[in-house]
Amino acid sequence: MKHALALDDPRWATLTHRAGVGPTDEIDIAAELAVLLADPTDDERIQDLWPYLASEGSTWDSAYAALPYLVEIMARWAPADRGELLSVVGIILTGGSDDDVPADLEVGYRASLAAVYPLLGEAIPFITPADLPWVLGTIAALRGNRELAEVLQEPESVEATCDECGADVHVEVPGLS
Secondary structure (H helix, E strand, O other): OOOOOOOOOHHHHHOEEOOEEOOOOOOOHHHHHHHHHHOOOOHHHHHHHHHHHEEOOEEOHHHHHHHHHHHHHHHHOOHHHOHHHHHHHHHHHHHOOHHHOOHHHHHHHHHHHHHHHHHHHHHHHHOOOOOHHHHHHHHHHHOOOHHHHHHHHOHHHOEEEOOOOOOEEEOOOOOOO
16 A cells, blocks of 8 residues: 555654654654554554554544554454454544645545455454444544544443433433443
8 A cells, every 4th residue: 555654754753643743752653653564463562552643532643644554554454353443543533534634644544544445344244342333433434424433432422412401411322332
């Protein structure tokens, strides 16, 4: 897959992530991706990396540059093992917007999103109950419905206001809550 940004490109030093900008004492996104490309089976490294790209409703610039690499790594995994990275794609999409993607990263980012669809299709029969709400959220986000993605990813946080009486209500989603 064509990457928008080479891992040795100085642009990585200007990209934001949860711990700040560029390589920090806490994380070096490009270096982590290089290690993962060499050993894509390092699940612990993936779990440590992705919250720096997108978490708590935020997606940082590094996520848009990293996504082509994450999709390449996911393509190397067996379909039964893709649930977590498919979920990460949804988290990245849900925490940001199309307007947030830096222009110089857009081509690689868009190409990587297109590459997710066949990987998702292969993985669907193997999605675990724990990953299901997150992967459904990824599908919704890929289709442009970030609001639905948020509900699917975190159904316990769904709050609404009654149109008739104005009361705040908590919405339970059977099977997801």
